[in-house]
Amino acid sequence: MLTISQRGQQMPASPIRKLVPYAETAKKKGVKVYHLNIGQPDIETPKIALDAVRNFDFKVLEYSHSAGNESYRRKLADYYKKVGIDIDYQHIIITTGGSEAILFGFMSCLDAGDEVIIPEPFYANYNGFAVAAGVVVKPLTSYIENGFALPPVSEFEKLITPKTKGIVICNPNNPTGYLYSQEEMETLRQLVIKHNLYLFSDEAYRDFCYTGEHISALQLKGAENNVLMMDTISKRYSACGGRIGALVTRNQAVIDTAMKFAQARLSPPSFAQILGEAACDLPADYFNETKAEYLKRRDVLVDRLNRMPGVFCPNPGGAFYAMASLPVDDTDVFCQWLLESFSYNNQTLMLAPAGGFYGTKGLGKKEVRLAYVLNTDDLNRAMDCLEKALEQYPGKTN
């Protein structure tokens, strides 16, 4: 019989996807749905970067270099220098989105059966890349009560086995918005050096920090060979559809190996490399405006949430996500109910139930992730809906 592979069966479906049909049905009924469920920013892609694509002057859309255009890699190295990361362009491989950087990192460093520790809740797609690579994810729970701070070293060490090859972090974090402190990064530095682990650091949201400085894993002294940094232009320049990311590491053996995976898929997309390169020329104050906008939204969202009875939302230090615990029986059921059975002034909202962001089954049942990628007027309207919904929801717990 023709069979689907084991890994294909294990491959998790998107935790958000199952709600999509309910959102579509609501829209067909004429209900306005506020999407707080996805990380698709509404911020405009910088015009200078879009124009660079419009003005391309080649006649043949050729393969680029497998590592990406050298001119772009050099400009990207300049960008990193500006944010305090000293890196040679030869230690950068341009990837097809941050996604491919994660895949190349896992494929180059990990074999089937190897283990990585990931503080949970975590970006659900890490599961997908782990399944593709046959890698076993060992989740280490962080807690909403302290805003999802890094779990203590002793908890990491309990999970370390001879099969443990790495730790995966996302900083600032998706889905929690948590920004790791200097001390936490130092803890991780000592941990990966002591146990000879790779540190896979997803820094997709580096440019959106509100409560402190971003410490890149690439800045950890003495851990140069341990650290692989995964980056993307998707959020930085609101260029999600470009599919341009980067794998950055000073570990030459890893770069050499990742290059073989890069060569097998020939090259990253050409058009959005032009966009990424042009965006490197944006003035330093470009992010100020975007950051100010996100900060305003965060403040509205967190304030509104914490005013609702029984709701708790720790203040996120970065990215554009917040996690909140709600006074409901099960956020999977609640989020579906919001779309299927609720509306207020003919409006409702779509949230991401947090269960899909936990590796440990059963956790996150009272939590949701909210992406503040809407303007404050819409956010306020969405919060009005949530407030009313929590009053009416039959599965309310307090």
Added chain:
Amino acid sequence: MLTISQRGQQMPASPIRKLVPYAETAKKKGVKVYHLNIGQPDIETPKIALDAVRNFDFKVLEYSHSAGNESYRRKLADYYKKVGIDIDYQHIIITTGGSEAILFGFMSCLDAGDEVIIPEPFYANYNGFAVAAGVVVKPLTSYIENGFALPPVSEFEKLITPKTKGIVICNPNNPTGYLYSQEEMETLRQLVIKHNLYLFSDEAYRDFCYTGEHISALQLKGAENNVLMMDTISKRYSACGGRIGALVTRNQAVIDTAMKFAQARLSPPSFAQILGEAACDLPADYFNETKAEYLKRRDVLVDRLNRMPGVFCPNPGGAFYAMASLPVDDTDVFCQWLLESFSYNNQTLMLAPAGGFYGTKGLGKKEVRLAYVLNTDDLNRAMDCLEKALEQYPGKTN
């Protein structure tokens, strides 16, 4: 110790890459190098398709649907209809190049340790995707003497074990240019049905057939669940840098599984989907001109090669590659010598030694792959060089 993964170590380097430094050195010495080593067409990307990208009117470069834009998938289904393949757009997933279609196909259908049979010589990057997926490639030798025709069924059956899950073909073939006949496709149809195997059919060069009609694996009646077709716009529209391909199968379980891999990487590149969609509107005679050009080049190349003493080049039926056997000791050495130690009128040529296209070690030592992606004047000049080189090469065998 921090170690590179086993699969990372097994991952083959590009068989052509090792010659690149020699080509660069030759160029630095002022020698003109004719590149017959790569499949990067010089044909212009259709202006209508490039203009569609230039004229995009969005302000936010958003993620597309994980399966690709529905409008593009519908247009692509129309294109398939025009070439005799009746397929619903829901059986198409737009991928990041044909490369990702191969990866998704392998990941969805095959587990680590599973085997696939591939007639050799074959596209070297299949090895890379096989290593990434932990899949074992069982090469089945085809021979230059009969133009690399499909090996007989009995030879396939000798290789089939309980671990065999599929057969991979490329039609028309890279690197041989061989176009499978109706009879050969019928043989494959019966074989995969009899043994419950997947048929992974790479049809990147479908639009470039010179000696007969292209039979798509998707046209094989009764094998609907067996066939996965991998496609790309890279060669069809000379749009290699766009990184847009497609995985097409009527097997619903495979589509559902591949969609989970597609969701994990979020979406295919947006810009080149615009290009691909616009290209679907090209008039039916668009390919006539391109095909006529390739045909002219093929005829020049094959004629010139077969006039050289000791050289044999079967006439390829499709794609834009030819394989030739040369009267030399080792084409790895010869191809390096061409770049390092030879020039004629201050010119030389770069060829791909065929060894890297064989899974069986030691085969292909007298063969090279030539891509006829240069205009006929340049091709003739490159052949002048080859002719002189074969006279002078110290490792000549007859």
